[in-house]
Amino acid sequence: MSHLREALRQRIERDCLSEERLSALEALQARIKRPVPATALNPGPASTQHQPGRRGRWALAALPLVVVLLVVLWWWQFPPPEQSEATRMAQIADEVAGQHLHLKPLEVEAADLNQVRRYLSQLDFRPLASDAPALADLSLQGGRYCSIQGVPAAQLRLRPDASHGEASGAGDGVQTLYQARYEPERHGPLPDRDRGEEPGRLRARGLTVLLWVEGGVVFALVRDD
Incomplete structure (x- = not known):
């Protein structure tokens, strides 16, 4: 215990x-x-x-x-220098010449400009008929939408008249006429036919390009001569 x-x-x-x-x-x-x-x-x-x-x-x-x-x-304070007139014209010529070399099918086939205008109704200008000598003896084949320097444009397909083919010097080759609403800040200064100025003539990609302004519309004609 x-x-x-x-x-x-x-x-x-x-x-x-x-x-x-x-x-x-x-x-x-x-x-x-x-x-x-x-x-x-x-x-x-x-x-x-x-x-x-x-x-x-x-x-x-x-x-x-x-x-x-x-x-x-x-x-x-230091904006970029503006492009010269010759530079802008060369850019436009190169652009339309490139489109001419890679033609796309026509969106409307017509020999009447009014019929083509009705189809291209979405443009913010009215395609014009011009009496420029460079367009003499050319017949309209049709047109389609395109652009010039980012501006909506019309591409008109032209062909020399059979009765004037030799006189025009173009043979049977197709020519393209580009029209766009003229914007000076985008297209730069261009020869103005309304002031009696002759179209500018340039060479681009082996082609001849004629540039001018008429009635507030840019004209660019591309041909193979």
Whole structure:
């Protein structure tokens, strides 16, 4: 019996905390339950340390806009030089000559210009009949939509009259006449028949191109001579 009591006493002493350990535990518990100061939840110095980072991110996000503004300002102060009259005429000649070399099927076949006009009703101008000498003795075959320097245009297919083929010097070759609403800022200065000016004559891709303005319409005639 005495041995049983001694074993129980030793077990109780082993499981119980000493006074020092108990005091340390209570102090730790009190520290955990202690309210956290407001400065610890929102420390001033720490928040200011992150502020430059946010400003840096805003600066990076705004950088593309700043670059665009600088480019616009530079463009406004130093606009690109305007193309010369000869350069613009050469560009138009090269474009219509390329279309002439790669002719697409006619969208409307008619020898009557009014019938072709009715088909090309989506144009923002009215294709004109011109008495220019270069168009003499040519008969209309039909037309289709096209463009000149990004402006909607009409492509008229012409062929020399059989009775005047040799006189025209064109043989039986097809000629193409391009007409578009004249936009000076896009097409540049062009010879004006209404002022008595002769059409400009250029060579492009081995072809002859005649350019002029008449009645507010650009004319570009391409032929194989």
